[in-house]
Amino acid sequence: MSCDVFCHNHEVILIKGGIIMKRYAKFLMIFVFSVVTLTACSGDSESSGKVLKVAKDVELASMDQHIATDGLSFEVIAATIEGLYTLDADGNAIPAIAKSYDVSEDGLVYTFHLREDAKWSNGEPVTANDFVYAWRRLVDPNTASEYAFIMDVAGVVNAASVNAGEASLEELGVNAVDDYTLEVTLALPVPFFLQLMTFPSFFPMNEAFVTEKGADYAQTPEGLLANGPFKMTEWTQGHSFKVEKNDSYYDKDNVNIDGIEYKIMKDAQTAALEFESGNLDVVRLTGEIVDLYKENEAFTLIHEGYLWYIAPNEEVEELQNVNLRQALGRAVNKEQLTETVLNDGSTVANFIVPVTLATGPDGKDFRETSANDYMTYDVEVAQEYWEKAKAELGIETLTLELLFEDTDSMKKCAEFIQSELQTNLPGLTIELKSQPKKNRLELMRAGDYQLGITRWGPDYADPTTYLDMFITGSSNNYPNYSNEEYDALMNRIGKGDLVYDIEARWEAMKEAEELLIARDAAALPMYQQGNTYLIDQQVKGIETHSVGVPFIYKNVTIEE
Numbered sequence: 001m002s003c004d005v006f007c008h009n010h011e012v013i014l015i016k017g018g019i020i021m022k023r024y025a026k027f028l029m030i031f032v033f034s035v036v037t038l039t040a041c042s043g044d045s046e047s048s049g050k051v052l053k054v055a056k057d058v059e060l061a062s063m064d065q066h067i068a069t070d071g072l073s074f075e076v077i078a079a080t081i082e083g084l085y086t087l088d089a090d091g092n093a094i095p096a097i098a099k100s101y102d103v104s105e106d107g108l109v110y111t112f113h114l115r116e117d118a119k120w121s122n123g124e125p126v127t128a129n130d131f132v133y134a135w136r137r138l139v140d141p142n143t144a145s146e147y148a149f150i151m152d153v154a155g156v157v158n159a160a161s162v163n164a165g166e167a168s169l170e171e172l173g174v175n176a177v178d179d180y181t182l183e184v185t186l187a188l189p190v191p192f193f194l195q196l197m198t199f200p201s202f203f204p205m206n207e208a209f210v211t212e213k214g215a216d217y218a219q220t221p222e223g224l225l226a227n228g229p230f231k232m233t234e235w236t237q238g239h240s241f242k243v244e245k246n247d248s249y250y251d252k253d254n255v256n257i258d259g260i261e262y263k264i265m266k267d268a269q270t271a272a273l274e275f276e277s278g279n280l281d282v283v284r285l286t287g288e289i290v291d292l293y294k295e296n297e298a299f300t301l302i303h304e305g306y307l308w309y310i311a312p313n314e315e316v317e318e319l320q321n322v323n324l325r326q327a328l329g330r331a332v333n334k335e336q337l338t339e340t341v342l343n344d345g346s347t348v349a350n351f352i353v354p355v356t357l358a359t360g361p362d363g364k365d366f367r368e369t370s371a372n373d374y375m376t377y378d379v380e381v382a383q384e385y386w387e388k389a390k391a392e393l394g395i396e397t398l399t400l401e402l403l404f405e406d407t408d409s410m411k412k413c414a415e416f417i418q419s420e421l422q423t424n425l426p427g428l429t430i431e432l433k434s435q436p437k438k439n440r441l442e443l444m445r446a447g448d449y450q451l452g453i454t455r456w457g458p459d460y461a462d463p464t465t466y467l468d469m470f471i472t473g474s475s476n477n478y479p480n481y482s483n484e485e486y487d488a489l490m491n492r493i494g495k496g497d498l499v500y501d502i503e504a505r506w507e508a509m510k511e512a513e514e515l516l517i518a519r520d521a522a523a524l525p526m527y528q529q530g531n532t533y534l535i536d537q538q539v540k541g542i543e544t545h546s547v548g549v550p551f552i553y554k555n556v557t558i559e560e
Helices: 035-040 071-080 128-139 149-153 159-163 207-216 268-276 322-330 334-342 379-393 408-424 437-445 464-470 484-494 502-519
Strands: 005-008 011-016 019-024 051-056 085-087 093-095 098-103 109-114 174-178 181-185 230-236 240-245 259-264 282-285 299-312 398-405 428-435 451-456 524-535
Touching (some): 071 230, 071 240, 149 464, 268 282, 299 322, 322 524, 334 408, 398 408, 408 451, 437 451, 464 484, 484 502
Antiparallel strands (some): 005 011, 098 109, 109 181, 240 259
16 A cells, blocks of 8 residues: 555645646545555665566466467566677667678678677676577477477578478577577578577576476576576565666676565556655556646657467367357457556557558568458447357357456456457356456467467567468467468468568468468457556656567666
8 A cells, every 4th residue: 555645535636746636536546544654655675776666467487488378478588688789779679799791792601709708697608509408409309398389480400390290309490609609591591580589598508406306396586597787686476576786797887776676466456556656667457547647747658569469279169160160250349448447648559560560572561561450349240140150059158268367457358358249149148257467378379279369479570470370280379270281382482482472472371370360260359559657757768569579678777
């Protein structure tokens, strides 16, 4: 409970920095014991130095870069480990552990020259062997990484064969020429290869340390090594975690804060009050409280690349019916969902490849020259599909379970979707199942669900970062969609004749999206995420990215 809040005559008065701001009590019901306690609110007394305090509404799932699949995990991993390249403030790939690189004329062999002053937090040097070990571990079938596919996306020789157990780890196209020279051989040119090197799946690992820790690796701060600007020092599962400035980091002189404290706060209202109290510097706003802060100087809108969709599990007999999937996808008023329920800058999505992801050979955004109405809200059309589905399935009523994660915003989202589907498709009952994000992901990976609200954030700036998910057998193919025509087209786009015809490849990706969404309704797109935040005005230099690592904190400063 915040101690700088007063309730009076149906209003809530919040005090920060001598400025009084009124908030309606129907949104914020606070009880305060005494005015005297105001003097006690001076932030977290346990913090020392310049520490950035960040609220997150989901738990930290994994610090193992080969097991992690979510944005928060990648964000924290990227704060503690650097790869060959990192991102600058504009999203460009810039050297990190690699000082420079050479590439052969045919674009198939990259030779990276590594800096010799990079060290792990245990004092050992970062070498080319750390990359070879990590890359082999990523595609090792024993690792069972859901991101093993990305090595093949990068075009590395034998990546798919090694992951399938058809080739040895040593046959992967990566080699340590010496301690500070790394050679990577590709099977075909990949125009976004360097961009991929900024993604955590490609980061190095210290083999001796990982082997020593075994099953304990990345489970606690003691089970982690860092070579980046910060290192993890505390981790209370489901509650909070902390990273501190890494004194072993080669560029430590340019890291201007002493650390970052993360608090897991699933209720946006509580987090906003903590911001008002000075106990948090960065807070995400959702729903009704967004409007309360739009005039606040700390209010910040961030456009993100995440696209949220409902995955209909096609292992469920009824959901194998395409007319049922079409009905479900068209029965939700997405405009009301984004503008009223979410109210956070998110926008309607009737497609699976988001806006501002990638620019084509014509210099235009993928969405600018693609159809944007693959799955629009239309109750009449939805009910026509629903009647066809009922006739084909021989049913009059149907009950389906909707799985979602237990954040405040997603609970409201799920309840709205439930209401829309039940109202607009008479005879349909939607039961809600709320789970922590980690559990939700585990259930969806196992196929132990019926309908699931999920999202995907782009790993690189190309439409295939979304389209590849729905290839038969993909580890991220939550709908368990399988279509030979789609698979063949995506194979041509990724590895076949279209790789060498940029314009034809671009048109083929539009065709693939239309097949996936408009014809087969394999995924039911809902919205492209926009987020509204409160960011303390004394905090500068938080870098946000719609592709890859969502937040980078190395260049953060906190003014006095």
